[in-house]
Structure formats: structure tokens, C-alpha cells
Amino acid sequence: MLDPRKLRLLRELSRRGTIAAVADALTFTASAVSQQLSALEREAGLPLLERTGRTVVLTPAGRVLVEHAEAVLESLERAEAALAATRTGPTGPLRIGAFPTAARALLPRTLAALRRDHPGLEPMISEIDPADVSAALRAGELDVALVHEYDFVPPVVDEGVETVPLLTEPMYLTTRRTLDEARDDPWIVSTPGTLCHTMAVRACHAAGFEPRVVHHIDDFDTVLLMAAAGHGVALVPLLAAANPPVGVTLTALPIERRTLIAFRRGYGAHPALSPLTAALRESTAAATQAGGHG
Structure with missing residues (x-):
């Protein structure tokens, strides 16, 4: 009989690429991961890894076993959900992940309602x-998470996650101008490697120019204050732009950010x-009504 816990390790190895990365993600030692995978090979009766x-x-x-592991682990998740449903009302810990804008704009009201x-x-x-998020959900570090997707940026969740x-x-x-008219301005964008950074740079490329980035700032409140002080222009989403500081005039663009609820x-x-x-x-609903812009 194949052990689902070992199957989870094999699946993580297929995604993360190294035993060290699996160990780090699941808070095991690399030696423990290697031992568990060796035990899985004995259970399977076939070599599963090439070292x-x-x-x-x-x-x-x-690779074949990983494909089946996805279905096995999904079935176990369904079984746990069905067992939880037999209790009287939803109870117990609920681990929620969120990006900073959603944490600030949505979660205080959400927690109050819960x-x-x-x-x-x-x-x-x-x-x-x-x-x-996908890795944290698969590892069991989170139960649910809020993720966002931008135009110009491919989705970040993998096939093991529903949204x-x-x-x-x-x-x-x-600023009160078009994107093309801001081509010569200094730009404020997020840290390289983030979705926000990729979206901003690709939006500028789609408009036909390379942005002259002078500041890398992830916090949208700080971005708006920097823009109000004349230190550059930036792209910000609706939730971050609910109460722009004096000196910032927001111009809506045909670019969207989509927030999704993600879970295993x-x-x-x-x-x-x-x-x-x-x-x-x-x-x-409350946040968007309070922060709508024409």
C-alpha cells in the first residue's frame, strides 16, 4: 500500500526540483525526505528517482505516480472536508493567506463578519x-488564500489549486494623463520578480516604451505618497486607491487586476x-463602494 504522506513528498519533489527545497518547504530534514522517498520506492517496487x-x-x-498522487491527495482532501461537514457548524482553525492590499482592505471586515x-x-x-500561494496550500501551511492576477501576467496558481x-x-x-503621455516620467514600480512589477513594465511595453524606473516600492500607500510628492508615476489598483492623497489625480486605464479565492x-x-x-x-462590496472612482 502506498503511503499518501510519501506521495505528497514525491509530488513536491516534482514541483520544487530538489530534496533540499522539499525539506525546507515541509519543515523536514533533507535526510528524512530522502529516507521517505526511498521507502516509497520500496513500496512501489520500482525506481522513482534518478540520482x-x-x-x-x-x-x-x-512521473506516472505523481499524476496519480494528485488524484489521491485530492480525494483525501474531499474526505477530510466531508468529515468536517459532519460537525455542528464550521469550527476550528482556518489559515488564510492574503497579499497586503487585500489584507488591509478586506480582511478586517471579513474577520468581523466571521x-x-x-x-x-x-x-x-x-x-x-x-x-x-500554491506551494503553501500544497504544503498544508494555508487552507485558503487570496491571490491576484493582472493583465499582461500569466496566472500564478498551478493545477493542484482551485480558484x-x-x-x-x-x-x-x-496622474491626469494617458499611459503614453507618461512615457518620459520617472516611474515607481514594485520589486522585480513580483507580479505588480511585471504588470507595470509589460503595460508600458504594450504602450510602446520602456519605463524609466527610479523607485522600487511594494507598499501602495507609500507609492501614492511618493507620487503626490512628485517623485514619479505609478499604476495602482482600486483597493489601494480608495483614498488617494492630495496631489494625486487618478486616471482609469483599460487594465485589470483580478482577485481570486484559492484553495487545494x-x-x-x-x-x-x-x-x-x-x-x-x-x-x-463595502470596500469597492467606499473606494469607487469614475
Whole structure:
């Protein structure tokens, strides 16, 4: 009989590429991961890994087993959700990941609604970059997370994660001009490697120019203050632009950011997901009504 815990390690190895990365993500030692994978090979009766020096790759049998592992782990997730549904009302810890804008604009109201309507739930919030959400969900570090997608940027969640849409926001330029008219301005963009950075640079490329980036800032409140002081222009989403400082005039652009609720495949029937989704939608409606721009 194949051990699902070992299958999870094999799946993570197929995604992360090294035993050290798997160990780091799942808080094991590299030696423990190697031992568990060796035990899985004995259970399977076939070599699942090819080791060349420090490099480890999956054999054809290993790749086949990973494909089946996805289905096995999804079924186990569904079973756990079904068991949780037999309890009287949603209870227990609910680990929620969120990017900073959503954490600030949506989660305070969301937590208040959950406390009011479902006091048995124990929500716990962690800020996380959307690019890291899939790994955190697969590792069991989070139950649910808010992620965002931008125009010009491919989705960041993988096939082991399901999503449902929550919010679509317009992006705004922090000046009363078009994107093309801001081509010679200094630009404020997020840290390289983030989705926000990629979106801003590619939006400028689509408009036919390379932005002259002078500041890398991830916090949108700071970005708006820098723009108000005349230190550059930037792109900001609706949730971040609810109360722009004096000196900033926002111009809506035909570029969107989409916020999604993400969770492991099989978790969709968990009794905690429905009340969380309802509370998030209530919070989103309040936040967008307060921060709408024409």
C-alpha cells in the first residue's frame, strides 16, 4: 500500500526540483525526505528517482505516480472536508493567506463578519505573495488564500489549486494623463520578480516604451505618497486607491487586476469555505463602494 504522506513528498519533489527545497518547504530534514522517498520506492517496487550527484529527477515511473498522487491527495482532501461537514457548524482553525492590499482592505471586515456569524471558526492570517500561494496550500501551511492576477501576467496558481473569482478592479495611473503621455516620467514600480512589477513594465511595453524606473516600492500607500510628492508615476489598483492623497489625480486605464479565492483541490466542500467566501464578498462590496472612482 502506498503511503499518501510519501506521495505528497514525491509530488513536491516534482514541483520544487530538489530534496533540499522539499525539506525546507515541509519543515523536514533533507535526510528524512530522502529516507521517505526511498521507502516509497520500496513500496512501489520500482525506481522513482534518478540520482546524479546532487541532482534528482523523476523516472518515468515516478512521473506516472505523481499524476496519480494528485488524484489521491485530492480525494483525501474531499474526505477530510466531508468529515468536517459532519460537525455542528464550521469550527476550528482556518489559515488564510492574503497579499497586503487585500489584507488591509478586506480582511478586517471579513474577520468581523466571521466572528459575528461563525464564532466557532478561528481565522489566522498570514501575508503572502501570490506567487508563493500554491506551494503553501500544497504544503498544508494555508487552507485558503487570496491571490491576484493582472493583465499582461500569466496566472500564478498551478493545477493542484482551485480558484473562484472575488473581485475585478481597474488599474489607475497616478496622474491626469494617458499611459503614453507618461512615457518620459520617472516611474515607481514594485520589486522585480513580483507580479505588480511585471504588470507595470509589460503595460508600458504594450504602450510602446520602456519605463524609466527610479523607485522600487511594494507598499501602495507609500507609492501614492511618493507620487503626490512628485517623485514619479505609478499604476495602482482600486483597493489601494480608495483614498488617494492630495496631489494625486487618478486616471482609469483599460487594465485589470483580478482577485481570486484559492484553495487545494478537494477543499471546496469544506464547511469553512462557504462562510469565508460570503464574508469576503460582503467585505468586497463595502470596500469597492467606499473606494469607487469614475
